[in-house]
Amino acid sequence: MPDVWLTCDISMLLRVYITDVRQLLEYNTVIWSPSLKCGVTTVEKVQRRFTKRLPGFRNLSYAERRSKLNLTTLELNRLHNDLVMCYKIMFNIIRLEFSDFFTFNTYSSTRSHLYKLYVNHSRINVRKHFFAYRVVNVWHSLPLDSADFRSLHCFRSSISNILFQ
Numbered sequence: 379m380p381d382v383w384l385t386c387d388i389s390m391l392l393r394v395y396i397t398d399v400r401q402l403l404e405y406n407t408v409i410w411s412p413s414l415k416c417g418v419t420t421v422e423k424v425q426r427r428f429t430k431r432l433p434g435f436r437n438l439s440y441a442e443r444r445s446k447l448n449l450t451t452l453e454l455n456r457l458h459n460d461l462v463m464c465y466k467i468m469f470n471i472i473r474l475e476f477s478d479f480f481t482f483n484t485y486s487s488t489r490s491h492l493y494k495l496y497v498n499h500s501r502i503n504v505r506k507h508f509f510a511y512r513v514v515n516v517w518h519s520l521p522l523d524s525a526d527f528r529s530l531h532c533f534r535s536s537i538s539n540i541l542f543q
C-alpha cells in the first residue's frame with residue numbers, strides 16, 4: 379500500500395516534522411541521551427522512516443535524503459545540544475552551579491581554547507554516560523579557530539559549522 383500524504387509539499391511536511399516530531403525526539407536530550415548503539419539507532423530510525431516516505435525520496439540513501447532536505451542526524455543534534463548546555467552552564471546563562479558539573483582544568487599543554495574543563499572521575503562505570511562526562515572530550519576537541527565563545531548565538535553558529543567525527 380503506497381504512502382498517502384494529505385499534501386505533496388515537501389517543505390511543509392518537513393516543517394511539521396521539525397516542529398512537532400523532532401522536537402519530541404530531542405526534548406531533554408541532555409538528560410536522557412542514548413549511549414548504546416541500539417538506542418541511537420532506534421531514535422534515528424524515526425527520521426530515517428520519515429525521510430524515506432517523502433515523495434521522490436524512497437530510492438535515495440539516508441545520507442542523500444538528509445543532504446537534500448538539509449537535515450543533520452539526530453545524534454549530531456544531541457551533541458550540539460550538549461555543547462550548548464555546557465556553554466550555558468559555563469557562562470552562567472542558566473541557573474545551574476558550574477561546580478556541580480565541572481571544574482576548570484588549570485593544566486593545559488595543548489593549543490586550543492581557554493575553557494578547558496575537568497570532571498572528577500567516578501568509580502562507577504554508569505556515570506560515564508552522564509552529561510558532564512560525555513561532553514568534556516567533545517568540548518576539548520572544539521577547534522580554537524572555529525569555536526566562537528563571544529555569545530551564545532555566535533557559539534551555536536560556530537559549532538554548526540564544525541565537522542564532528
